[in-house]
Amino acid sequence: MTAPLVAILDDEPEIRTMLADALDEAGFRTVSFGRATEFEASLNTTVPDVCLVDLSLPDRDGLSLVHRLALEKGAIVIIISGRAQVRDRVTGLELGADDYIIKPFDPTEVVARIRARLRRDVATPSGQDQAHFAGWVARFDRFVLEREDGSETAFSHAEGEVLRLFLERPKRLITRQSMLETLGGSAGDSFDRAMDVRISRLRTKLCEDPKNPKLIKTIYGAGYIFLADVTWS
Structure with missing residues (x-):
């Protein structure tokens, strides 16, 4: 079985590397992007199983991506952001995000939350879709x-x-x-x-x-x- 693909969208190279290392070690496949335009272009050929989306991107607000990913692509969307205000968390969840993780974070927590989401996706027996x-x-x-x-x-x-x-x-x-x-x-x-x-x-x-x-x-x-x-x- 092919390992789930996790897309990492964050403008900070250190965070992209930290998440990719933790996810690779946990058995996931990863692909990383520093800008929203690069990430959106990739969606034309490959839709990840899980998308980790930072809200503060250099070329657009990450919130504008969340609803498209959730509704059009059917991907699991987890927001990772330094915005800790309740308003931002509520907006992200209302737009269709599955989870919201506040920076700074422990990468093992991100891995655990991704696994929990994927487990719920396969909870229904095969063929019962x-x-x-x-x-x-x-x-x-x-x-x-x-x-x-x-x-x-x-x-x-x-x-x-x-x-x-x-x-x-x-x-x-x-x-x-x-x-x-x-x-x-x-x-x-x-x-x-x-x-x-x-x-x-x-x-x-x-x-x-x-x-x-x-x-x-x-x-x-x-x-x-x-x-x-x-x-x-």
Whole structure:
């Protein structure tokens, strides 16, 4: 099996080298870039499994890349940044990032978080990449929701993690705590707001009435319940 490919996008050569050395030693393949334009050009031929994205780049703000990577490419996106403000963390997670690591950091922590994300990606048995429910098909191999008429709507990797959690536990209460434990992250306002945004976007993509959703039901003070029957194929 080919080792996962991790792209490192950071304008500091020392950080690129430190991360590449740690990831190479852990058995990953790596490719590094110092500018966003170089990184984006590479996406035309190769899409990494994981993207480590610095926000402060010399040619553009890294946040502008996050949503494209998450939604268009279906890659796992982990922001690595010196911006420690809650606003930046929330914005990054809302745009579709899977995780946010603040500089300075221990490279072994980065390796551990990447492994945790990849483990969650293979948690569903082989061949079980499509979930059928209420006239919809969620295709996790392509990160799209397909309607009965064949039209498709893309969802990000981060949105897919939340959707998969609901589809794997239909008609069961899913608490905020269980979401935190399953999806990972740090408890607090940034995690809660990120979950609220991802669930709101999923409801929109599933054509839910925001005032009376039929699929993803909020149980106030407790959590959420996904109400449809689900079959996997």
